[in-house]
Amino acid sequence: MRVGRCACSFCRRHGARTLGDPAGSVEFRAASGALSRYRFGLGIxxxxxxxxxxxxxxxxxxxxxxxxxxxxxxxxxxxxTFDPAPPLHHYDGEDEARRRARRRKFWMTATVIA
Incomplete structure (x- = not known):
């Protein structure tokens, strides 16, 4: 399990501390229309x-x-219960292949029900 912070402007504006666990899974469950999806950067x-x-x-x-x-x-x-100031990571300059490879290593299986 890894908690970290991304240095991009989106994550900094939201004060995000994100958790990934390649051995775990996450389910995002919300009422219909309660979640918005936003894409930027590589759009993936x-x-x-x-x-x-x-x-x-x-x-x-x-x-x-x-x-x-x-x-x-x-x-x-x-x-x-999580570190208030986990490590800050800079991902500038990553191409799509490197970004996907990094995420495969640290992210977890996910399901969205909304």
């Missing part, structure tokens, strides 16, 4: 936002016929 990832308040809850990416993802621990009721 859906960033999941609360449609009402805009809070960033997680991200998912299609990979080899399945979805993998991370969760923003700040959106959890137990967010205070």
């Amino acid at each position: 990832t859906d960033y999941l936002l609360c449609a009402k308040c805009g809070a960033y809850v997680g991200a998912v990416m299609a990979d080899d016929g399945k979805a993998i993802g991370i969760v923003n621990v700040n959106s959890l009721d137990i967010s205070d």
Whole structure:
């Protein structure tokens, strides 16, 4: 399990601390229309936002016929159990192949039901 921070402007604006666990899984469950999806950068990832308040809850990416993802621990009721200042990672300059390879290593199986 790994908690980290991304240095991109989107993640910094949201104050995101994201959790990935390649041995685990995450299920994003919300009422129909309650999640918005946002894409930027390479356009390969859906960033999941609360449609009402805009809070960033997680991200998912299609990979080899399945979805993998991370969760923003700040959106959890137990967010205070995680490091308040995990390592900051800079991913500038990654091409799609390197980004997918990194995410396969650290992200977890994901399901979105919304």
